[in-house]
Amino acid sequence: MKKLKRVYACQACGATFPKWMGRCDACGAWNTLIEDIEEIASSSTSAPGKSLELCALDGPLLHVDRLQSGVTEFDHVCGGGIVAGSVLLLGGEPGIGKSTILLQVLARLSQNYPCLYVSGEEAVDQIRLRAQRLNVSKAAVSLIATTRLEDVFETLTQHQETFRVLVIDSIQTLKTALLDSAAGTVAQVRTATSALIELAKTKGLVILLIGHVTKDGMLAGPKVLEHMVDTVLYFEGDRGHPFRLLRSVKNRFGACDELGVFEMHDTGLAEVQNPSAVFLTQRKDPVPGTAIFVSIEGTRPLIIEIQALVGSSGFSTPRRSVVGWDINRLHMVVAVLETRCGFSFGQRDIYLSVTGGLHLNEPAADLAVAAALTSALTGVPLPLGLVIFGEIGLTGEVRPVSHHETRLKEAHKLGFQQAFVPEGKGLSKGPLDAHYIKNLKLCLKELGMPSRNNRNKE
Ligand code: TYD
Numbered sequence: 400m401k402k403l404k405r406v407y408a409c410q411a412c413g414a415t416f417p418k419w420m421g422r423c424d425a426c427g428a429w430n431t432l433i434e435d436i437e438e439i440a441s442s443s444t445s446a447p448g449k450s451l452e453l454c455a456l457d458g459p460l461l462h463v464d465r466l467q468s469g470v471t472e473f474d475h476v477c478g479g480g481i482v483a484g485s486v487l488l489l490g491g492e493p494g495i496g497k498s499t500i501l502l503q504v505l506a507r508l509s510q511n512y513p514c515l516y517v518s519g520e521e522a523v524d525q526i527r528l529r530a531q532r533l534n535v536s537k538a539a540v541s542l543i544a545t546t547r548l549e550d551v552f553e554t555l556t557q558h559q560e561t562f563r564v565l566v567i568d569s570i571q572t573l574k575t576a577l578l579d580s581a582a583g584t585v586a587q588v589r590t591a592t593s594a595l596i597e598l599a600k601t602k603g604l605v606i607l608l609i610g611h612v613t614k615d616g617m618l619a620g621p622k623v624l625e626h627m628v629d630t631v632l633y634f635e636g637d638r639g640h641p642f643r644l645l646r647s648v649k650n651r652f653g654a655c656d657e658l659g660v661f662e663m664h665d666t667g668l669a670e671v672q673n674p675s676a677v678f679l680t681q682r683k684d685p686v687p688g689t690a691i692f693v694s695i696e697g698t699r700p701l702i703i704e705i706q707a708l709v710g711s712s713g714f715s716t717p718r719r720s721v722v723g724w725d726i727n728r729l730h731m732v733v734a735v736l737e738t739r740c741g742f743s744f745g746q747r748d749i750y751l752s753v754t755g756g757l758h759l760n761e762p763a764a765d766l767a768v769a770a771a772l773t774s775a776l777t778g779v780p781l782p783l784g785l786v787i788f789g790e791i792g793l794t795g796e797v798r799p800v801s802h803h804e805t806r807l808k809e810a811h812k813l814g815f816q817q818a819f820v821p822e823g824k825g826l827s828k829g830p831l832d833a834h835y836i837k838n839l840k841l842c843l844k845e846l847g848m849p850s851r852n853n854r855n856k857e
């Protein structure tokens with residue numbers, strides 16, 4: 400007989416403890432321990448193993464069957480379609496559009512494959528209303544509203560048409576009667592997910608799970624959920640902007656860190672075919688404090704505008720405020736500009752912003768940030784039609800970055816004529832008029848930014 404043990408499981412990291420504590424010893428989160436039941440293996444029953452056949456790395460490959468939804472941005476993020484027999488987890492903040500995007504994808508998939516939408520959050524009427532709004536109410540998607548895992552399995556066995564695609568909205572609302580704990584706890588989420596994964600693998604089903612995220616933007620429930628599934632996508636974006644970004648953070652069948660861009664309209668999410676163009680502000684005259692950077696999101700280049708504002712401070716400690724970039728990286732770039740290049744930001748407030756609600760975490764943006772900052776400080780604008788990228792070192796040197804040529808090609812495609820780029824061995828100039836930069840000081844001089852040292856000499 401199976402032995403059951405009462406434990407306390409952390410809802411943030413999944414660690415279990417014999418006693419309740421206010422703070423999880425494993426991850427340091429507060430108030431996350433919840434009573435749970437754990438099954439322990441009984442020592443009296445031993446399950447003998449058997450010797451398995453050894454395989455070589457080289458051998459016949461299984462054909463990977465990909466289901467294409469026709470929503471190209473979604474297919475692109477999944478690595479060219481969703482693989483049959485795989486389980487995908489879509490995380491995102493409440494109200495960002497998770498249910499909307501999966502209903503749209505399902506409506507498209509239903510043209511070729513039988514699909515089932517399981518909602519544990521909304522009633523059938525509410526989903527119908529959304530379908531009407533999205534103009535997909537005629538799609539052949541079957542709906543059920545339940546929070547019982549057993550009901551889902553029974554419905555699947557009763558209906559002989561063998562569904563190919565299943566959406567669970569959301570995994571935190573599903574509950575199995577095998578466990579007493581409440582829906583959304585570690586044990587419930589883990590049990591439901593492993594049962595669904597087994598189903599996907601044996602029946603070749605595609606299962607799309609919607610997952611909640613916590614305040615800090617992490618997927619709720621233990622990290623183990625992310626380990627179990629094949630693909631993890633995050634749907635993110637700024638509520639104030641219509642743009643929504645679909646990002647893959649894990650993909651067993653494709654590249655991770657891929658990015659898809661959507662725009663939220665009153666009739667649902669529309670794909671953005673040329674994302675680089677939407678993040679750019681169209682200008683006729685150059686404006687001080689802006690620099691154009693080519694970022695790489697997964698395998699896709701994106702052109703982004705970086706804006707800076709520098710003003711005299713009314714505080715004893717000046718403000719440094721950043722939207723869409725790392726504040727520590729800003730401190731570093733400012734320190735290099737002051738120490739190595741003779742610019743002084745001393746008693747000035749600095750505001751830096753990445754347009755379009757994107758968050759950059761590439762060091763390649765350093766040079767564009769430095770250019771935007773000095774341009775804002777000196778009032779000298781960068782020329783129109785110029786892109787700039789490169790990583791800055793503490794000595795003021797500019798280092799080469801990855802995807803050099805891809806970035807230049809994208810800039811050329813969008814009509815940029817000039818680029819300030821790092822110098823490096825084997826780097827080609829590409830189609831643009833590229834200026835090779837060795838260090839920051841020379842770069843800013845070439846851009847016509849008067850540093851304190853230069854001004855003193857004049
Ligand atoms: P929803 O998909 O319900 O979010 P989630 O499942 O992630 O919680 O999306 C809800 C938001 O999207 C809501 O604030 C309204 C907005 N929305 C539109 O702007 N247009 C639409 O056509 C739809 C269906 C939703």
Ligand code: MG
Nearest residue numbers: 497498520568
């Ligand atoms: Mg929802």
